[in-house]
Amino acid sequence: MYAVTHNEEQMIEFGRQLAPVLKPGDLVLLIGDLGAGKTTLSKGIVQALTGVHPDEVASPTFTLIHEFKGRVPVYHLDLYRLETEADVLGIGLDDLFDGKHVLLIEWGERFPALWPKARIEIRIQNVECEDGELRRLSVTRFPETAG
Numbered sequence: 001m002y003a004v005t006h007n008e009e010q011m012i013e014f015g016r017q018l019a020p021v022l023k024p025g026d027l028v029l030l031i032g033d034l035g036a037g038k039t040t041l042s043k044g045i046v047q048a049l050t051g052v053h054p055d056e057v058a059s060p061t062f063t064l065i066h067e068f069k070g071r072v073p074v075y076h077l078d079l080y081r082l083e084t085e086a087d088v089l090g091i092g093l094d095d096l097f098d099g100k101h102v103l104l105i106e107w108g109e110r111f112p113a114l115w116p117k118a119r120i121e122i123r124i125q126n127v128e129c130e131d132g133e134l135r136r137l138s139v140t141r142f143p144e145t146a147g
C-alpha cells in the first residue's frame with residue numbers, strides 16, 4: 001500500500017486509517033531518516049488503537065519504550081540510541097513479544113537479525129517538491145502473500 005502526506009496532520013490521519021489492520025502481536029518497523037515522520041505516524045496509530053491523544057504520544061528516544069494501554073495495547077520503541085543487538089535485548093525485548101501488544105519500532109531496521117519474518121514494514125521517504133516537501137509512504141506486510 002502506498003500513500004503521500006503533505007503535513008503532520010495528514011500523517012497522523014494516515015496512522016489512524018492504517019491502525020485497524022493491526023492486531024495484537026503484530027510487529028511494525030517504522031523505517032525512515034531522521035525527522036521522516038515515524039513518531040508523527042505513531043501518534044495516529046496509537047490514538048486509533050488505544051484512544052490516547054496524539055499530544056500524549058512523544059518520541060521514546062530517551063525512554064526507549066512507552067507503553068499505551070487500551071483496546072489494543074501498544075509498545076512504542078525508538079532504538080536510535082542503542083548500538084548493539086545486546087543493547088536491544090537488554091531492554092527486555094523478549095517480554096515485549098507477548099502477543100497482546102502491537103509493537104511499533106522506530107529505527108528497527110538497524111537490527112535486522114532480531115526480528116521475526118512476520119512483520120509490517122512502513123517506509124517513509126522525504127521528497128522535496130515545488131511547494132515544500134512531502135512524505136511518501138509504503139506499507140508492506142511480510143511474508144507477502146500471493147494474489
Ligand SMILES: Nc1ncnc2c1ncn2[C@@H]1O[C@H](COP(=O)(O)OP(=O)(O)OP(=O)(O)O)[C@@H](O)[C@H]1O
Pocket residue numbers: 005006007008010011032033034035036037038039040041059078106133134135
Ligand atoms: N508529511 C509530513 N508527515 C510527518 N511529518 C512532517 C510532514 N511534513 C513535515 N513534517 C515535520 O517533520 C517532522 C517529523 O518529525 P517526527 O518526530 O515524526 O520524525 P521521526 O521520523 O520520528 O524522527 P526521529 O528520527 O528523530 O525519530 C515534524 O517536525 C513534522 O512537523
Ligand SMILES: [Mg+2]
Pocket residue numbers: 038039040059078106
Ligand atoms: Mg521519532
